Amino acid sequence: MTSADLHTATGAYVLHALPQTERAGFERHLAACEACAQEVREFSATAERLGLAVAESPPPEMKDRVLHLIDSVRQEPPQVAARGGTRRWNRSLRHFALAACVAAAAVFGGVAVWQHQAAEDARSRARQAEAQAAELNAVFTAPDAKVTKGSLQDGATGTVVVSRDRDRAAFLASGLPGLPEDKVYQLWFDDGGTMRSAGVMGGAGGTGAQSALLEGRVGKASGMGITVEPAGGSEQPTSAPIGLLKFSV
Known part of the structure; x- marks a missing residue:
């Protein structure tokens, strides 16, 4: 690898896409180049986040629902008498236990349904993250992959x-400034001067x-750009890139 190549190999190194001989040379370069070392740390953190499912928290209304159902369960006072007192006491306990079970079933049945849906949502996001990571890795490790920094x-x-063989492209950015909530970064293919989202x-x-x-596909695009656009993106760039x-030839 040339000196210029070493500075563009951070993404491939993080995804273990460098041949062993080039990997050893890059690691020697990494020990002396703080800029590349910083990029490797950042890209490693990004790759790790892509593979993790998002944890779920109980919905805010769960506490109110539980307290509401508990308040609806009426506790009967114990009935104690000289004769049959024990039977009446046991019957009261059974009535209260039954009512408590009904309330618990309603609450925890709802919890179970919510937990199942939350788990399904988390699994869906995990599958999407894994699919994206796999597609990114396929581009990074493609035999014909060309890198431009x-x-x-x-x-x-x-x-x-x-x-070009896969007709796909991947973009990695480091140090982008934060944007207001109503703004996003939008990526564009440069088709001979015409920008395609x-x-x-x-x-x-x-x-x-x-x-x-x-x-989308790379097609005949010769490069790419990045602009700041309203949330949801724009059909055409509305700001200077x-x-x-x-793209490297």
């Missing part, structure tokens, strides 16, 4: 990996790395 605004950096990225920004599989990257 460049500077974005405000000191951020961007890396685009293109596989390639999806959006969240605007959380910060020092961590972000990654995205560009939506904060970065333009040409």
Whole structure:
């Protein structure tokens, strides 16, 4: 690998896509290059998050529902008498236990349904994250993968990996500034000067790395751009690009 190649191999290194001989050389470079070491740490954190399912918290209304159902259970006072007192006491206990069981069944039946739905949602998100990670990995590890690295605004950096054989591209960014809640970063394919939407990225920004599989096929695109757009994205760019990257030939 040339000196220039070493600085563009951070994404492939994180995904264990470098051949062993190149990996050893890159690790020697990594020990002396703080910029690449920082990118490796950020890309590693991003790759880890892609594989994790999101934990679920009980819905806020659960406590109110439980307390409401408990209040609806009437506790009968014990009936004590000289004759048959024990039988009446046992009968009262049975009535109270039955009512309590009904309330508990209603509450915990609802909990079980909610937990099942929450688990299904978490599994669905996990499957989506795994699918995205697999698609990103397929681009990064493609035999014909070409890497282009460049500077974005405000000191951020961007890396685009293109596989013409797979007709797909992936983008990694580090240090993007955070955006207001009504704004997102939108990615674009550059089709000979005509910008074609390639999806959006969240605007959380910060020092961590972000990654995205560009939506759609690469086709004849010669590069990509990134702009700041209203939430949900735009049909055409509405602001000047904060970065333009040409695809490596």
